[in-house]
Amino acid sequence: xxxxxxxxxxxxxxxxxxxxxxxxxxxxxxxxxxxxxxxxxxxxxxxxxxxxxxxxxxxxxxxxxxxxxxxxxxxxxxxxxxxxxxxxxxxxxxxxxxxxxxxxxxxxxxxx
Amino acid sequence: xxxxxxxxxxxxxxxxxxxxxxxxxxxxxxxxxxxxxxxxxxxxxxxxxxxxxxxxxxxxxxxxxxxxxxxxxxxxxxxxxxxxxxxxxxxxxxxxxxxxxxxxxxxxxxxx
Numbered sequence: 001x002x003x004x005x006x007x008x009x010x011x012x013x014x015x016x017x018x019x020x021x022x023x024x025x026x027x028x029x030x031x032x033x034x035x036x037x038x039x040x041x042x043x044x045x046x047x048x049x050x051x052x053x054x055x056x057x058x059x060x061x062x063x064x065x066x067x068x069x070x071x072x073x074x075x076x077x078x079x080x081x082x083x084x085x086x087x088x089x090x091x092x093x094x095x096x097x098x099x100x101x102x103x104x105x106x107x108x109x110x111x112x
Numbered sequence: 113x114x115x116x117x118x119x120x121x122x123x124x125x126x127x128x129x130x131x132x133x134x135x136x137x138x139x140x141x142x143x144x145x146x147x148x149x150x151x152x153x154x155x156x157x158x159x160x161x162x163x164x165x166x167x168x169x170x171x172x173x174x175x176x177x178x179x180x181x182x183x184x185x186x187x188x189x190x191x192x193x194x195x196x197x198x199x200x201x202x203x204x205x206x207x208x209x210x211x212x213x214x215x216x217x218x219x220x221x222x223x224x
Contacts, residue, residue: 006154032211034211034212043202043217043218044155044202044204046212049211049212089154089155091154093211098160098168098209099170100213101157102154102155102156104152
């Protein structure tokens with residue numbers, strides 16, 4: 001049972017434009033959400049997180065939006081850069097520090 | 113600061129055999145989580161160790177077992193290997209079961 005879903009396996013964006021990656025979850029008990037970036041032959045790297053008490057968190061070019069009623073979160077990257085090309089995973093948990101449920105990932109390609 | 117390291121990088125085993133994978137956590141981290149990532153899927157939580165005790169387990173059979181040592185390094189043992197155990201095994205460390213986990217590069221296990 002996939003509790004966290006990323007329905008777009010891939011996304012291509014022109015350099016300088018906005019990249020929007022989407023993630024849906026089914027478990028209303030999830031209260032902490034994270035985004036990870038993964039390059040080939042490397043482990044995932046933490047990017048940004050958001051707690052369910054917020055609806056937006058921003059860190060430089062990266063912003064995560066959380067819509068609890070829709071059980072949906074999105075990651076916005078503005079402006080997109082070629083170095084952002086990677087696989088992005090969203091993850092969710094019921095409380096911090098314990099079991100995390102990952103989506104299947106979205107492969108982002110930023111075209112120079 | 114030393115990052116998370118895993119050994120070996122690649123491993124080929126035969127069905128029915130046993131395997132041990134190793135993980136050294138990032139300096140200062142006392143929590144290690146193990147994940148299985150099958151091809152085209154997101155990481156799936158196997159279990160977490162905190163201060164040498166198991167602190168949560170995902171939906172994996174008992175033939176997946178683990179250990180954490182006093183220096184907080186960890187082992188993942190899999191007995192009676194099956195073909196479906198072929199995957200990338202990731203470990204991630206954090207401080208005090210914190211949500212911000214730092215992943216190692218993974219061990220690619222192939223079961224033939």
